Amino acid sequence: MNSAPSAAPAAALVPDTAATRQYVGAWAVLSVLQYFAAEAAVIAAWAGPLPYDLRTGYISDLGALHCGVYDGRDVCSPLNWLMNASFVVQGLGMVLGAILLTSGLLCVAARPGARVEPGRRAPWRAAIAVRLLTGAAGVGTVVVGLVPEDAGSAWHYIGAVVYFLAGAAALLVLGGLWLRKTAMAWFILACGAVSLAALATGGLTGMDVPEPGTLERLMGYPVTMGIATAGLVIARRVHRQRKQLRG
Secondary structure, eight states, X not given: OOHHHHHHHHHHHHHHHHHHHHHHHHHHHHGGGHHHHHHHHHHHTOOSSSOOOTTTSOGGGXXXXXXXXXXTEEEOOTTXXXXXXXXXXXXXHHHHHHHHSOHHHHHTTTOTTOOOOTTOOHHHHHXXXXXXXXXXXXHHHHHHHHSOGGGSOTXXXXXXXXXXXXXXXXXXXXXXXXXXXXXXXXXXXHHHHHHHHHHHHHHHHTTOSSOHHHHHHHHHHHHHHHHHHHHHHHHHHHHHHHHHHHO
């Protein structure tokens, strides 16, 4: 007799707790958008002999610790600490999202009440791959922020390649997984394809192109935008579910 009243709140607490975890994970992923604000601020404070050019300037030049000539380019970024902090925050947001957003949630694109058909392992494997790839991309950009380009370490380059490659792959897998679950799947797929194509072009040319800054941004910007889009889809759907649970 006395156990029934206490069981109901406990049962209600489980989905609400799960929804909160998913909501936090979605916003963690959405936080990658702070990168664009940070980049704009750092560019505005650029103190090189020539204005910073998005088409020819590398993203990593904005995080260079010292003013001077680096790899044939004049760099001087007084707000380098802000750019590097932004890389780290972006990466941590992706890692946190990979941890908090469950494979089951990714399988159904956070649709309330949706279930994966029994016996279908492919969606689960794809969702796990998305989480691992997103986490790896996040770690890569954290390394980029902690080891600036002029720190004299190959880890900066390795971190950047991991971010571009793992991030693009995560978007391609996620976009394919979400094709029949949200119209935004096509945008996520496009972001992954553009990033991967730009990365392949950069690898084949050794970045010896007229506008290396443009090419690098075609590698990185789509990853940030695609990941943020996925976070937005999840946040909106989880928010709806939380309202239903509380209503």
